[in-house]
Amino acid sequence: MSKYEVxxxxxxxxxxxxxxxxxxxxxxxxxxxxxxxxWQLSMFTIILTVCIGIFIYAQINNGExxxxxxVPILDExxxxxxxxxxxxxxEKFTNLNFQALIEMDAYYAYALSKxxxxxxxxxxxxxxxxxxxxxxxxKNDNEMIEKLAMLQLxxxxxxxxxxxxxMFAQAELKKEYFRKNESSFQIHAYSAVKKEAMDxxxxxxxxxxxxxxxxxxxxxxxxAAKYKYGTVVAIEEDRFLVVTGALPEEIGRLSNEEMxxxxxxxxxxxxxASQQKITIGQNVNITYSLQERLDQYDFVGDLEEIxxxx
Amino acid sequence: MLVKELEEIMExxxxxxxxxxxxxxxxxxxxxxxVQDVFIKFYDNQQKxxxxxxxxxxxxxxxxxxxxxxxxxWTYRKIQVQxxxxxxxxxxxRDMLVQQDEQTLIETAIFALPLKQREVLSYFYxxxxxxxxxxxxLSIPDSTVKTRLRRGRELLKPKLQHIEWEVLLHE
Numbered sequence: 402m403s404k405y406e407v408x409x410x411x412x413x414x415x416x417x418x419x420x421x422x423x424x425x426x427x428x429x430x431x432x433x434x435x436x437x438x439x440w441q442l443s444m445f446t447i448i449l450t451v452c453i454g455i456f457i458y459a460q461i462n463n464g465e466x467x468x469x470x471x472v473p474i475l476d477e478x479x480x481x482x483x484x485x486x487x488x489x490x491x492e493k494f495t496n497l498n499f500q501a502l503i504e505m506d507a508y509y510a511y512a513l514s515k516x517x518x519x520x521x522x523x524x525x526x527x528x529x530x531x532x533x534x535x536x537x538x539x540k541n542d543n544e545m546i547e548k549l550a551m552l553q554l555x556x557x558x559x560x561x562x563x564x565x566x567x568m569f570a571q572a573e574l575k576k577e578y579f580r581k582n583e584s585s586f587q588i589h590a591y592s593a594v595k596k597e598a599m600d601x602x603x604x605x606x607x608x609x610x611x612x613x614x615x616x617x618x619x620x621x622x623x624x625a626a627k628y629k630y631g632t633v634v635a636i637e638e639d640r641f642l643v644v645t646g647a648l649p650e651e652i653g654r655l656s657n658e659e660m661x662x663x664x665x666x667x668x669x670x671x672x673x674a675s676q677q678k679i680t681i682g683q684n685v686n687i688t689y690s691l692q693e694r695l696d697q698y699d700f701v702g703d704l705e706e707i708x709x710x711x
Numbered sequence: 712m713l714v715k716e717l718e719e720i721m722e723x724x725x726x727x728x729x730x731x732x733x734x735x736x737x738x739x740x741x742x743x744x745x746v747q748d749v750f751i752k753f754y755d756n757q758q759k760x761x762x763x764x765x766x767x768x769x770x771x772x773x774x775x776x777x778x779x780x781x782x783x784x785w786t787y788r789k790i791q792v793q794x795x796x797x798x799x800x801x802x803x804x805r806d807m808l809v810q811q812d813e814q815t816l817i818e819t820a821i822f823a824l825p826l827k828q829r830e831v832l833s834y835f836y837x838x839x840x841x842x843x844x845x846x847x848x849l850s851i852p853d854s855t856v857k858t859r860l861r862r863g864r865e866l867l868k869p870k871l872q873h874i875e876w877e878v879l880l881h882e
Contacts, residue, residue, distance in 0.1 A: 407818055407837060409739050410730050417725040420743050424721065424750045428714055627744075694740055 415665050415698065422645075426630070474510050475609045477616075484617050492618075499619040503610065504595065505567045507602035512570035514601060515577075519566060532560055574598065582639045586701040588691050589639055589671040596673065626705065629668050629687045633679055634660050640669045640701075641679050643687065652682060667699040668692070674704035684710040717754050724767065725750075728774050734833035735778035737822050745781060749773045771848055775830075782826070820870040821863075828863035831856050 480502060484495055512519075539556035540546065549559055574594040579585060585593075603610060614620075631645035635657050642657055646664040661667035670687060672679060679685075688706040695701055725746060732742035753773065821832055830849070834840040842860075846853045 407730075407733065408815060410733055410837075413726040413729055416729050416739060416743050417721075420725050420729065420747050420750070421718065421721045423747050424754075425714060425718065427747075427751060428717070428754055692740070700740070 418665060426645075427628075474506050475606050475613070477613065480613055480617070495617060496619045496621075499614070499617055500621075503602070504599070507598040508570040508574065508594075509567055510605070511598035511601045512573055514605075515574075517570065517573045519569065532557075532565075535560055571598075585639050586669065586693070588693050588701045588703055589669075592671050592691075592703040593639070593673055626688050626690055627692065627702070629670075629685075629689065629702070631666075631668075631685065633681050633683045633685060634667075636672065636679065636681060639672050641672055642667055642669050642699075643685055649682060661696075661699045665698045668702045669695070669699070670702055670704045670707075675707050677707070677709055679709075686710065714754075717750065720753075720766065720770075721750055724770055727767075728770060730838070731771060731774050732778055734830060734837065735775070735826070736781055741781070745774060745777045749777055768848065775848070817871060820867050823870070824863055824866055828859050828866060831859040832863040832867075835860055 480499075484498055484502075536556045539549070539559065546556070549556060571591075571594060574597070575590045578590045578593050578597075582590070582593075629643055629645070631643040632647040632649075632652070633641050634644045634647050634652050635642040642660075644660050644664050644667045646666070647660055651660060651663070655663065657667070668687075668689075670689065686708040687702075687704060689702040689704050691703040692700045693702075728746045728749065729739075729742050732745045733739060736742055736745065749770065753770065821829060821836075824832065831845055834845045834848070835842070840848075842853050842856045846856045849856070
């Protein structure tokens with residue numbers, strides 16, 4: 402037999418310390434719900450269901466130019482198709498579908514408002530989501546294949562004519578964000594663009610959104626919530642760094658890297674997402690859902706909610 | 712159970728459970744999160760565990776179940792979407808792996824196997840667990856473990872054609 406050690410698992414001391422510290426803190430503080438719920442839902446299903454719902458209604462044209470009017474925005478008939486599907490009786494699923502519908506509408510509407518041009522050529526050039534990967538993912542989902550077949554559409558058609566357009570809008574908006582914040586992280590750019598698009602969308606379509614929210618009885622759902630309690634130790638460009646266990650006397654004396662390595666943790670959060678002014682030395686309690694590893698101990702996260710302690 | 716007692720249990724089992732979770736989710740951070748959730752669940756539902764000297768197996772099963780829940784979860788699907796949305800970052804990370812040595816190639820090949828083969832191969836080769844123990848842990852017959860091991864080796868062979876790994880040389 403071959404004794405073999407996986408590279409990433411060679412030294413787990415830091416991981417072990419993190420787990421033990423977090424478990425003890427969470428039990429002691431009881432700051433989190435008893436169960437970290439992981440939704441039994443598929444984002445692909447949500448997005449694809451949304452897209453297919455829109456497809457049924459809109460039947461986007463095959464022309465060279467993709468008309469701004471080709472896909473209605475916030476059309477009640479579309480929402481009916483997606484949200485009143487008999488198979489979707491789960492309240493959380495409805496909430497998620499609604500959020501996905503709104504988010505995708507928001508990118509599209511916001512990009513149009515900024516004069517971003519949509520054309521088949523531009524979409525082909527962009528190739529945002531790796532087309533093959535998405536097409537293969539659809540091909541592995543029998544339910545999606547059946548729905549597409551009913552519409553006489555192939556997964557490739559689906560990507561080319563609808564999904565790519567929405568993701569193109571999002572990518573163009575992200576490019577614009579990166580022009581202003583060159584060293585931003587992808588998650589922060591994504592979160593910022595989502596917020597800008599949603600702010601615009603809510604301001605422009607607030608009444609219709611409220612009507613639809615009421616009609617489908619939906620509420621905001623934070624998915625797969627993660628929690629970070631710690632001290633703001635640095636602010637850079639569009640983000641701030643939170644380290645658990647940082648001591649006041651270390652701030653300004655240790656570099657960010659030294660701070661992260663000493664306390665074996667650190668998460669960069671986006672500044673724009675906080676309504677309150679963030680300053681160095683504040684203790685914060687943050688709820689977030691997305692994260693991407695940067696190095697051994699530090700991550701980039703989005704920000705759903707923040708509480709600032711005195 | 713007091714927090715102090717839980718700390719003692721964590722001191723003994725955390726590293727092994729993280730390794731176990733990693734064989735399934737292939738991401739250290741996610742493995743840590745899963746083990747963390749399992750310890751909290753264990754603490755909250757301690758009355759469900761009857762002390763019979765099988766704590767190691769009990770915690771292992773909790774981790775395995777949690778990992779399998781994770782594959783069905785929205786989080787996992789979301790990560791798949793994220794990886795596509797943040798494709799450039801993923802590609803950049805892949806570039807760092809260009810210079811792979813043989814051990815890394817073996818590791819990559821094992822982690823690319825379907826879950827059923829990956830889990831038994833991981834336990835067998837990485838954890839050096841005997842077939843009977845794997846069978847007990849996964850609640851499947853010994854013969855199924857052996858079949859999955861054999862199938863796993865078959866799947867690895869074409870991927871590791873130029874590597875002399877004794878596992879593949881001796882059936």
